[in-house]
Amino acid sequence: MSSQDDGDDVALELDCRGMLCPLPVITLARRISEVEVGERIAVLADDPAASADIPAWCRMRAHTLLESTADRYLVERTH
Amino acid sequence: MTDSGPSPRLSARESRRPARAYLDAASSEPLHPAAREVLVEALDAGWADPARLHHEGRTARLLLDNAREVIANALGARPDEVRFTSSGTTAVHAGVTAIAAARRRTGVRVVHSAVEHSAVLHAAAVAGEPDEVGVDRLGRVDLAAFADAVGRPGVALAALQSANHEVGTRQPVAQAAEVCTASGVPLLVDAAASVARDNVPPGWSALTASAHKWGGPAGVGVLAVRKPVRLLPRWPVEEREDGLSPGHPDVPAVLAAAAALQARRSEAAELDARHRDWVAGLRKRIAADVPDVELTGDPDDRLPHVLTFSCLYVDGEALVTALDAEGFAVSSGSACTASTLRPSHVLAAMGVLTHGNVRVSLGRTTTYDEVDRFGFVLPGLVRRIRAEAGL
DSSP, X not given: OOOOOTTXXXXXXXXXXXXXXXXXXXXXXXXXXXXXXXXXXXXXOOOTTHHXXXXXXXXXXXXXXXXXXXXXEEEEOOO | OOOOOSOOSHHHHHHHSOOOEEOBTTTOOOOOHHHHHHHHHHHHHSOSOTTSOSHHHHHHHHHHHXXXXXXXXXXXXOGGGEEEESSHHHHHHHHHHHHHHHTTTTOOEEEEETTSOXXXXXXXXXXXXXXXXXXXXXXXXXXXXXXXXXXXXXXXXXXXXXXOTTTOBBOOHHHHHHHHHHHTOOEEEEOTTTTXXXXXXXXXXXXXXXXXXTTSOTTOEEEEEOTTSOOOOSSOOOSGGGGTSOSOOOHHHHHHHHHHHHHHHHHHHHHHHHHHHHHHHHHHHHHXXXXXXXXXXXXXXXXXXXXXXXXXXOOHHHHHHHHHHTTEEOBOOOOOSTXXXXXXXXXXXXXXXXXXXXXXXXXXXXXXXXXXXXXXXHHHHHHHHHHHTTO
């Protein structure tokens, strides 16, 4: 599910729409190693908990949340 | 009787069931023994209508007045400032809406922290225009932003809890009260989480609490309002409780609530020391024994009996259910199944993990063995749920 869409320079896009918490965060954690350090993952998630939990996961795991708009989260792998 | 037939299986089932450890005191505590005694006596003595002039009515009235004095004393209020409602929630609803309505000419904004109890959020939305003030990672309100919001024109009232009901963090109520006084804005303090545990901070204009959280019966709320604060109830008004709580009050329950609060205030120092010690120990133990766990709330400036944590990659409801099967009653702010759509607004406002969340809260009958056993059982359950998710 790799894509280089909408000029975001996204290395991997994860479609977690329809998943309930904590599945979007589990999916992100499992697959972050599929991109290189410095690359970006876009996560699509419409579970209400994702808006708190994806930023919290990035903080706890020391990755960078570049932006979150509506149901889309852009995460950079930092280590 | 030679053949007694099938033997009762209840005892066999009971013996297989693990001993129960009720660690959800922040939701509700069992009836205090002092309250039970008073309740049983008051059921016989205080059933009549306290508004009536006959002997039976006057007897009920005396009990009600006595309860009012005891509770006023515990809250640092005057008896004529205390009204009884049918729950903590109705106390909040009545206080917020009646104060806001009386201040309509001044403004309609209701300033409140983002981590208030949902009763405050709901009441603020009905009373006027909610003006929410953010909190830090520990759940403490941004005092500068609170002061800014209160200082702007058009504020009907401000609301700030004494301490957070989900994570235990105390709020800077005394400072908030100073800010409100300077701006001439009444401050409603929801003290439901702390009344049995902490001294009520000074400076409030209105204060609310709920008896079942201090070992009184459910169905008794308290709304105390300082004398100069004006109230304009927006519902049919009658003479009882100054129109703030219509209908015949449950006098026996109110008196039992007073007895429980008095008893709890006298036990508070001892329980405080015990619970602080156990919670601090459990906090360390969970941090050491459970990987990827986030302990939430202020570790020091907090209620003595509440400990909240979130376990990464864990379904909060699955963890509550697994703990229940092991005999532990706890609550969770997670929304990991379809039964709740949104996770705790408190955890979300703090910016902490909302899934895998558990709140442990100790009551007056909690034993060290129960807390110790919880600390022993938890890591294995978290491991099992993570393994089931393939982690």
